[in-house]
Amino acid sequence: RLKGMGGVKQVSVALTTPKGVVTDDSSQIGIRTIIETVNNRGFVATLQGSDSSGGMSPYDHTAAKAKWRRSFFISILFFIPLFVIMLLPHGEYLHDPVIFSGLSQRNLLLFLLSTPVMIIVGRPLYISGIKSLLHRAATMDLLIVLGTRFAYIYSVIDMLLAILHVESNGDPMLFFETGPMLLTFVSLGRYLEHIAKGKTSDALTSLLNHQPKEALVIENGIERRIHIDMLQRGDIVKVVAGSNIPVDGTVTVGEAHVD
Numbered sequence: 001r002l003k004g005m006g007g008v009k010q011v012s013v014a015l016t017t018p019k020g021v022v023t024d025d026s027s028q029i030g031i032r033t034i035i036e037t038v039n040n041r042g043f044v045a046t047l048q049g050s051d052s053s054g055g056m057s058p059y060d061h062t063a064a065k066a067k068w069r070r071s072f073f074i075s076i077l078f079f080i081p082l083f084v085i086m087l088l089p090h091g092e093y094l095h096d097p098v099i100f101s102g103l104s105q106r107n108l109l110l111f112l113l114s115t116p117v118m119i120i121v122g123r124p125l126y127i128s129g130i131k132s133l134l135h136r137a138a139t140m141d142l143l144i145v146l147g148t149r150f151a152y153i154y155s156v157i158d159m160l161l162a163i164l165h166v167e168s169n170g171d172p173m174l175f176f177e178t179g180p181m182l183l184t185f186v187s188l189g190r191y192l193e194h195i196a197k198g199k200t201s202d203a204l205t206s207l208l209n210h211q212p213k214e215a216l217v218i219e220n221g222i223e224r225r226i227h228i229d230m231l232q233r234g235d236i237v238k239v240v241a242g243s244n245i246p247v248d249g250t251v252t253v254g255e256a257h258v259d
Contacts, residue, residue, distance in 0.1 A: 002022065002034065002037060002038070005029060005033075005034075006028050006029060007024050007025040007026075007027070007028030007029030008023075008024050008029060008034070009023040009025065010022070010023040011023075019048065022034055026232070026233055027233065029232075030231075030232020030234075030235075031047060031229070031230065031232060032226070032230040032231070032232050033232065035047065035230070047229050047230070060201065060205075061194045061195075061197050061198040061201055062198070064190075064194045064197075065191065065194045065195060065198060067124075068187050068190040068191035068194060069191050071120075071121045071183075071187040071190075071191075072184065072187040072188050074116075074117065074121055075117055075121050075180060075183050075184035075187050075188075076184055078113045078116060078117045078180055079117070079177075079180045079181060079184045081109075081113055082110060082113045082114060082176070082177045082180055082181075083177065083181075085106060085109055085110060085113075086110075086177045088106070101163070101165070102162035102163045102164075102165060102171070103159065103162065103163050104171045106171075107159055107162075107171070107172070107174050107176075110155075110174060110176035110177060111155075111156070111159065111174075111176055113176075113180070114152065114177065114179055117179065117180040117183055117184075118148065118152055118179050118180070121180075121183045121187060122144075122145075122148060122179070122183055125141050125144050125145060125183070125186070126141075126145050126149075128141040129141040129142040129143075129144065129145035129146075130142075130145070144182060144183075144186055147178070147179075147182055148178065148179035148182050148183060151175045151176075151178035151179055152175075152176065152178075152179045154175065155174040155175050155176045158172045158174055159172065159174060210244070211228070211244070211246065212228065212243070212244045212246040213227060213228060214226065214227055214228065214246070215227075215228050215231055215235075215237045215246040215247065216237060216238045216239070216240070217231070217235050217236065217237055217238070218236045218237075218238055219236075223238060228246050228247060231246075231247055236252065237249060239256070241256065245258065
């Protein structure tokens, strides 16, 4: 039904999660018309992310702060023992063969401690970095991917070559600690960044709270109040004396003094 409406370019609905995405031309159709059309078919549709539907404010960084705080704690939990092992003089401690000839206790511990950080903490950064690479746009996430992955992959290959006796050096110097170290500082930086953004967002949210949540719309001579997220181009909004102006627009009828 929506695809046949003028101005609707694309409709994508996921049946497993009751959510849909509608791409439209706002000059031909508005979000309120789309939602009312869906509701008239017996469904209950709301605008995701609007305050009227209980969505989260776009200025809320609580989830992002919690995500990067969790990532930092996971990183530091594994990085501390990695750092201690890294400080041990090479060739003096933890270098007895384990299971395989060419695999020392030190290198085995470095591998076991670094792998969870690379998988758990690095996953969102790797996804973002690969997406930017596919779009031919180099970002900081892509730089992190290259730095951490190359060091980790090199260390894995060098460790396997030592186990298979391809290399003459039975206990190679590996760099498993490089990836977790970078990811620890990156996650800490992202956490502090979202803390700073959260403070700025609190000021923006406080300012936006002064904006009216509803607008008095006139349709076919009938006045009704709707949420401002439901306003669309071409609506006639009535602003009564003493109230705030909810949105930008052009004065069609009447006059008033405005602060």
